[in-house]
Amino acid sequence: MSESYDVIIIGSGIGGVAAGALLAHSGYKTLILEKNRLVGGRCSSYEKDGFIVDLGVHLFGVGDKGSLGDICRSVGMPNAIDWVTVDQPILQVGNKTEKYSRANMMGTVPEEESGNLGRLFMEIVQISEEEIESLWYVPLKDWISRFTTHPQVHLFFNMICGQYFCVGSAEASTTEFIRCFREVLTAKSSAYPRGGCVSIPKAYLAAVEKYGGRCITRAPVKKVIVDNNAAAGVRLEDGTEFRAPLIVANADIKSTVSDLVGEEHFPSDYVDRVKALTWSLHVIGLKVALNEKITDHQLVLYRPHGDGDGSDIEDKFYQAKLPDRVGGMITAPTNYDPSLAPPGHQMIFFGTACPAKADWKKWERVLLNSFYSVYPDAKGKVLWHRLDTPGIINAFAGETGNVIGVAQTVNQIHQLRPSVVSPLKGLYFASGEAGGHGIGTELAADSARELFRVLTKK
Numbered sequence: 001m002s003e004s005y006d007v008i009i010i011g012s013g014i015g016g017v018a019a020g021a022l023l024a025h026s027g028y029k030t031l032i033l034e035k036n037r038l039v040g041g042r043c044s045s046y047e048k049d050g051f052i053v054d055l056g057v058h059l060f061g062v063g064d065k066g067s068l069g070d071i072c073r074s075v076g077m078p079n080a081i082d083w084v085t086v087d088q089p090i091l092q093v094g095n096k097t098e099k100y101s102r103a104n105m106m107g108t109v110p111e112e113e114s115g116n117l118g119r120l121f122m123e124i125v126q127i128s129e130e131e132i133e134s135l136w137y138v139p140l141k142d143w144i145s146r147f148t149t150h151p152q153v154h155l156f157f158n159m160i161c162g163q164y165f166c167v168g169s170a171e172a173s174t175t176e177f178i179r180c181f182r183e184v185l186t187a188k189s190s191a192y193p194r195g196g197c198v199s200i201p202k203a204y205l206a207a208v209e210k211y212g213g214r215c216i217t218r219a220p221v222k223k224v225i226v227d228n229n230a231a232a233g234v235r236l237e238d239g240t241e242f243r244a245p246l247i248v249a250n251a252d253i254k255s256t257v258s259d260l261v262g263e264e265h266f267p268s269d270y271v272d273r274v275k276a277l278t279w280s281l282h283v284i285g286l287k288v289a290l291n292e293k294i295t296d297h298q299l300v301l302y303r304p305h306g307d308g309d310g311s312d313i314e315d316k317f318y319q320a321k322l323p324d325r326v327g328g329m330i331t332a333p334t335n336y337d338p339s340l341a342p343p344g345h346q347m348i349f350f351g352t353a354c355p356a357k358a359d360w361k362k363w364e365r366v367l368l369n370s371f372y373s374v375y376p377d378a379k380g381k382v383l384w385h386r387l388d389t390p391g392i393i394n395a396f397a398g399e400t401g402n403v404i405g406v407a408q409t410v411n412q413i414h415q416l417r418p419s420v421v422s423p424l425k426g427l428y429f430a431s432g433e434a435g436g437h438g439i440g441t442e443l444a445a446d447s448a449r450e451l452f453r454v455l456t457k458k
């Protein structure tokens with residue numbers, strides 16, 4: 001006899017464990033199955049030589065004040081994640097370092113442009129809900145061009161857009177951008193969790209267990225069992241079966257439809273639509289372990305030079321025309337939580353957008369060069385460095401190792417986004433690939449909240 005549950009969740013990424021926590025708290029007998037030894041999917045962390053190293057994520061847009069914190073509050077565990085708010089982000093362009101602030105950003109454009117940029121900021125803050133709703137399918141770049149065509153302004157918004165959604169401003173949805181930008185601006189609570197990124201899925205799993213659910217790791221699901229045209233259970237690679245009337249896929253939507261379930265169980269137009277979905281771009285992460293602390297900065301946004309409008313970034317993504325230095329987001333997790341490294345040591349991450357496949361040896365040289373441009377004092381203090389490439393992320397969490405999931409582009413946003421409800425009875429999604437709103441992990445957590453509202457009609 002196979003074990004029975006109310007709900008089985010395939011995958012322990014943020015969307016999966018968030019859905020698990022909410023449903024277990026509501027009385028659903030919940031089982032989460034994770035193929036890996038480690039939980040968390042792209043929001044996981046691993047140990048290396050006494051350092052806790054995050055696989056992907058480095059920063060959480062609105063920290064406790066957004067979906068990630070709401071989940072803890074909803075399950076009666078408001079303090080389950082111990083957030084450390086970002087103190088003062090730094091903007092470094094070339095060798096010039098200053099606070100990352102609106103005033104400093106305004107100072108980088110010529111005087112005759114500052115009026116346009118001011119109007120643009122004002123519009124983002126004051127635009128009515130009705131007007132925001134009319135901009136879902138307008139590319140951000142086009143909307144910004146209504147205010148200014150100045151390359152410097154486009155460069156900054158392209159950079160922010162890349163950090164939020166890992167797509168360029170020529171494709172990103174204006175509404176999704178404005179909503180996220182306003183949330184980050186008003187919440188002022190971008191943060192990082194003590195214990196490293198994996199402490200977020202672990203907090204949700206603690207809720208799953210507290211309310212009687214369980215998670216099994218090293219349990220790859222091979223097949224979703226379909227009985228009488230409805231999802232009814234799952235079969236693992238080792239043949240073990242579990243039954244439930246509700247199956248939630250946190251695993252990649254494309255392979256769920258084509259491999260785990262089988263295309264024959266879906267209408268053909270749905271299969272075509274899922275096949276045509278595109279992922280967000282990829283990020284390569286240089287992780288540097290140092291034998292002493294070299295910086296107090298928690299977060300640095302780096303650009304090697306101030307020229308151009310950011311379209312060179314897209315050339316870099318697509319054509320791999322690598323310059324000798326690249327810009328990116330640099331974080332020092334040990335400046336939020338020193339216990340993530342042996343005493344007195346430091347861990348620094350340098351993340352930047354990259355193609356899915358490339359000559360990673362070249363990228364390694366360029367990333368190290370860029371890292372030392374920002375931190376020349378690191379010379380002679382590096383214990384080791386490693387690259388987490390899209391290939392590594394793909395092996396861990398699938399989806400070609402992209403950053404977000406289904407890209408938040410104008411043709412895949414809002415009503416054009418896959419729904420958390422699939423056309424197959426009993427099969428649902430909770431991940432960065434269906435429904436939801438927000439930045440990265442917050443999008444996946446919001447997808448779980450959306451699914452919870454659908455299932456419980458709350």
Ligand SMILES: Cc1cc2nc3c(=O)[nH]c(=O)nc-3n(C[C@H](O)[C@H](O)[C@H](O)COP(=O)(O)OP(=O)(O)OC[C@H]3O[C@@H](n4cnc5c(N)ncnc54)[C@H](O)[C@@H]3O)c2cc1C
Nearest residue numbers: 011013015035041042056057058059221251432440441444
């Ligand atoms: C390099 C990088 C940097 C990032 N930086 C940030 C950042 O700074 N801030 C931010 O908010 N977000 C960031 N993100 C994005 C964020 O990590 C993701 O958006 C989010 O974690 C995705 O969650 P998910 O619910 O879609 O699950 P996923 O992470 O996609 O996890 C899916 C899970 O399902 C499991 N699974 C798949 N198939 C099966 C199967 N057959 N059986 C069992 N289990 C299965 C996988 O092993 C995995 O654990 C970053 C991502 C990357 C890659």
